[in-house]
Amino acid sequence: MIDALEPEPEVAATVFGEHLDGVRAFTEALARHGEELGLIGPLELPRLWTRHIINSGLVAPLLRPGRVGDVGSGAGLPGLVLAISRPDVSFTLIEPMERRVAWLERQVAELGLSNVEVVRARAEETKLKGRLDQVTARAVSALRTLIPITAPLVRPGGELVLMKGAGVDGEITAAEKVIRKFRLYDVEVIVLGEGVATEVTRVFRATVGTSA
Ligand SMILES: C[S@@+](CC[C@H](N)C(=O)[O-])C[C@H]1O[C@@H](n2cnc3c(N)ncnc32)[C@H](O)[C@@H]1O
Numbered sequence: 001m002i003d004a005l006e007p008e009p010e011v012a013a014t015v016f017g018e019h020l021d022g023v024r025a026f027t028e029a030l031a032r033h034g035e036e037l038g039l040i041g042p043l044e045l046p047r048l049w050t051r052h053i054i055n056s057g058l059v060a061p062l063l064r065p066g067r068v069g070d071v072g073s074g075a076g077l078p079g080l081v082l083a084i085s086r087p088d089v090s091f092t093l094i095e096p097m098e099r100r101v102a103w104l105e106r107q108v109a110e111l112g113l114s115n116v117e118v119v120r121a122r123a124e125e126t127k128l129k130g131r132l133d134q135v136t137a138r139a140v141s142a143l144r145t146l147i148p149i150t151a152p153l154v155r156p157g158g159e160l161v162l163m164k165g166a167g168v169d170g171e172i173t174a175a176e177k178v179i180r181k182f183r184l185y186d187v188e189v190i191v192l193g194e195g196v197a198t199e200v201t202r203v204f205r206a207t208v209g210t211s212a
Pocket of ligand 1: 122
């Protein structure tokens with residue numbers, strides 16, 4: 001079963017390079033236990049690499065050495081994939097659900113990741129206000145509600161790096177008020193993986209201004 005999940009080797013090698021073995025170990029663990037732990041749906045298994053793992057890994061070049069928070073890590077997407085890909089970055093995975101936190105902690109131990117801490121909390125209840133250089137999130141909520149829970153965690157001048165679907169432009173329009181309220185600037189949508197990956201990754205990136 002696991003063999004069928006192996007990626008197109010060239011795509012995976014391009015995206016993960018020397019970190020491919022670590023990413024592969026995580027993906028195999030997720031394929032084995034993800035469904036029984038309620039981390040991924042049964043339909044996701046055949047497209048674990050294309051839709052989830054490579055999709056997450058494409059974001060790695062946008063991160064800078066520093067402290068990155070991943071809000072709503074769930075199964076570890078993109079947080080654990082990025083932590084494997086970027087050992088030069090410190091990651092704080094923020095996830096409120098106990099069972100998911102246990103999974104994340106177990107993976108951190110099994111993969112021997114020394115650049116990850118896991119915080120069990122909702123983003124708005126952490127003590128991380130203004131302390132992170134960048135914040136990532138994937139499949140947590142629309143920008144209109146996601147920005148108010150992620151932007152306060154970022155230091156002034158830091159960035160939101162939020163993974164989004166094809167409807168990102170509409171989400172930006174609906175979020176205009178909170179974009180102003182949280183003084184986001186240099187707002188852009190970056191499309192990653194064109195010509196490389198089966199599915200492109202869209203990122204809403206914005207710099208966070210001084211707190212409102
Ligand atoms: C649909 S899952 C997506 C998980 C993962 N990011 C992915 O792409 O597979 C959404 C996750 O966000 C978490 N979550 C929801 N609201 C949150 C909040 N306010 N702060 C932190 N995490 C939150 C949920 O517990 C859940 O694990």
